[in-house]
Amino acid sequence: MTKNEFLSLLQKQLKQREVEDIGDILQEYEEHFAFKLRDGYSEEEIAAKLGDPGEIAAQYAAASAPRRNNTGMKIIAGTGLAFVDIVTFPFLAALYAFSAVLSALAAASLTVAVSYIGGLNPYGILPPMPTLCALITAVTMLALMALSVLGVYFWTGLVTQLVKSYLRYRKNFMAAASGSTKLLPYPVRLKTPPQLWRTLRKIVLISLFAFVAGFVLTYAVCAISAGALEWWHAWNWFGGALN
Amino acid sequence: MNVQYKKGVIELCVLALLEHRDCYGYEISDTISRRIDISDGTVYPILRKLKSDGLVTTYLQEESGGPPRKYYKLTETGSAQFRQDRAEWLQFIEAAKAIMEDDENDEK
Incomplete structure (x- = not known):
């Protein structure tokens, strides 16, 4: 030939x-x-x-x-998935909503910290306290902000992996129905490079320590400067219930 | 050996070659048929199947003094699939070998 x-x-x-x-x-x-x-x-x-x-x-x-010729199976599989989607997509959206909550927490912490440091008091909403207490509170709030920003990073990353994993699952489900090759399931884990991962872990530990220490210190310093364990009543924060 | 049986292994060999570097079709076909007794035409349908499964992609590259060549490249999925299949395959032949050698010893 x-x-x-x-x-x-x-x-x-x-x-x-x-x-x-x-x-x-x-x-x-x-x-x-x-x-x-x-x-x-x-x-x-x-x-x-x-x-x-x-x-x-x-x-x-x-x-x-x-x-080509598995249209029937594809329709059945597609219908089944559509019902699963009704539950799954709102669920995944709700998981993303938690990222929004954490972002709000970060923004709020930052606002409080900046206000105490700068001596601002937007809308008169912040309870008054001595300068030292205010500064310690600000640092504590900054630590809380770092924690919640990292929380947003981890949570959003994880949920995104979860979404990808689910999409891969859907794809494989349809592939099985139409007889074509399935791909590997998508692993749900963050793909943070090891060096960045170590840095982030360090930041989490430092922020966590700063937050806990700052919280305790705030209480102690406030209690000492107000001369009362329930210093918030001493400073009449809640409208003078005790006075 | 059973042809159908060989084909699955050759698929794995193709992925192994592409794990090292991108190759054009003939390179893969030539490398494999030098070492394994199969007809030269076998590798091309396998490449096609790997592409439609999303395990490899292709791109054209100009060669000096000739038409552009179609290169095959492993995708991320292909790479992950290869590593998993390779581990399973090596484990499988290890076990198969052990069983077969046990058999021989019994007969002696």
């Missing part, structure tokens, strides 16, 4: 089996002939080593066939 005979036979067989992108496939075999000819093989030898064009065409057909 010559090169042209082989290629036209392959083309015919591929057409018969309704394989797509026939030009692309023939190109690959033409290249194969070109390489082998350059190495000194004859067209007949090359064609013989390639194997039977009918068999090759069958392999291409086998690789792409299952995709």
Whole structure:
């Protein structure tokens, strides 16, 4: 069999089996002939080593066939998934909502910290306290802000992985229904590079320590400067219930 | 050996070659058929299947003094799939070998 005979036979067989992108496939075999000819093989030898064009065409057909004729299964699988989606997508959205809550916490902590440091009191909402207490509270609030910002990072990252994992699951579910190949399940874990991961862990530990220490210290300093354990009553924060 | 049986292993071999570096079709076909007894035409349908499964992608690259060549490249999914399949396969042949060698010893 010559090169042209082989290629036209392959083309015919591929057409018969309704394989797509026939030009692309023939190109690959033409290249194969070109390489082998350059190495000194004859067209007949090359064609013989390639194997039977009918068999090759069958392999291409086998690789792409299952995709076509499973419309029924696809519809059933798709309907099933639609019902699962009704529950899953709102659930995932709710998980994202927690990121919004943490972001709000971060913004609030920052506002309180800046207000105490700058001696501001927007809308008169912050309870008054001595300067030292205010500064310690500000530091505590900054630590809380760092914690909640990192919380947003971790939580959003994790939920995003969860979403991707679910989308991969959906894809594989449909692939199983239509008989095509499934992909690996998507792992739910953060892909933070190890160095960044260590840095973040350090920041979490420092912020956590600063927050706890700041909380205790605030209480202590306030109690001492007000001369009362329930210093918030001493400073009449809640409208003088005790006085 | 059973042809169908070989084909699954060859798929893994193709992924292994692409894990090292990007290759064009003939390179892969040539490397494999030099070491494993299969007809030269077997590798191309496998490449096609890997592409439609999303395990590899292709790109064209100009070559000096010739038409551009189609290179195959492992995708992230392909790479992950390969590492998992490779581990499973090596474990499998290890176990199979142990069983077969046990058999031989019993007969002696």
